[in-house]
Amino acid sequence: MSKTFEEALHYRRAIRSYDPEKPIDSAIVKKCIEQSTLAPSSSxxxxxxxxxxxSKETNKKLAEYCFDQGAAKTAQEMVVFVVRKDLWKRRVQSNLQFVKNIFGEKPMTEYSKREKFAINYYQKLIPLTYFDFLGILGYVKYAIYWMIGLFRPIYREARSKDIRVVAHKSTALAAQTFMLGMAVEGYDTCPMEGIDSLRIKKLLNLPSGAEINMVISCGIRKPEGVTGPRFRIPFDEVYKQW
Ligand SMILES: Cc1cc2nc3c(=O)[nH]c(=O)nc-3n(C[C@H](O)[C@H](O)[C@H](O)COP(=O)(O)O)c2cc1C
Structure with a gap:
């Protein structure tokens, strides 16, 4: 029986040892990956x-690149969450195509104000934000925004390193959605960033512009896979009400 959100939240733990006798269904893992795409993403x-x-063989190699930590070595399957900031132009085109399909193909002058905004957003604003040249242009934009920012609120994420954070945030939201989806299915996971990201990129034939966000191992927990009670900072230390 599937779990409620609250039950899934409490069920999900970072599992360090999976039961080799309890296989998981790749189709369910794939379904949870697909569900993760429903997480919000920046723009x-x-x-x-x-x-x-x-593949058992690739998992073994991947576990080695996760330093053979228990969560990786005993996993049935793994999912590598990869940031593809380098695909921004392609994603702009997909978004543009999507909005134009909804609004209909017509001359720019015939679109409503709201429609024009959506089209310009992907045609002008996103390229302005994402386009960079050797990392230099980003700093120029950052300096200009900083000066304008003296007089009014302004978006400041202009440098390549800022855009990396933007892309990693959205990928991590997908990763968390995946882990909760897996918990709903009674499947276990462990997010890992204790990894050799360069070797993993090579293993997966990823281009230089790709970045590993995290590796998530999957399986069914052994009781000792939960290494201890949950620790969280007292809520009133992290909760600020204004
Ligand atoms: C981005 C990220 C990276 C992590 N990397 C590792 C890791 O490399 N190895 C590991 O055993 N746990 C890793 N964890 C799991 C955390 O240690 C774990 O989530 C935390 O201790 C809280 O425990 P809980 O998830 O069971 O509530 C990682 C968690 C996150 C979010």
Whole structure:
């Protein structure tokens, strides 16, 4: 029986040891990966890819690149959440096509104000934000925005390193959605960033512009896979009400 949101939240733990006697269904893992794409992403750019590792051989190699930590070594399958900031132009085109399909193909002058805004958003604003040249242009934009920002609120994420954070945030939201989806199915996961990201990129034949967000191992927990009670900072230390 599937779990409620609250039950899934409490069920999900970072599992460090999976039961080798309890296989998981790759189709269910794939379904949870697909559900993860329903997570919000910045400007709906969806600058991610999900590499679902089901081959035993590749999992073994991947576990080695996760330093053979228990969560990786005992996993049945793994999913590598990859940031593809380098695909921004392609994502702009997909978004543009999507909005134009909805609004209909017509001359720009015939679109409503709201429609024009959506088209200009992907045609002008996103390229202005994402386009950079050797990382230099980003700093120029950052300085200009900083000066304008002296007089009014302004978006400041202009440098390449800022855009990286933007893309990683959205990919991490997909990763969390995936883990909760898996918990609903009674499947276990462990997010890992204790990894050799360069070797993993090579293993998956990823281009230089791709970045590993995290690797998530999957399986069914052994009781000792939960290494201890949950620790969270007292809520009133992290909760600020204004
Ligand atoms: C981005 C990220 C990276 C993590 N990397 C690792 C890791 O490499 N190895 C590991 O055993 N756990 C890793 N964790 C799991 C955390 O240690 C775990 O989520 C935390 O201790 C809280 O425990 P809980 O998830 O069971 O509530 C990672 C978690 C996150 C969010």
């Amino acid at each position: 709906n750019m969806q600058l991610y890819e999900f590499h679902h590792i089901i």
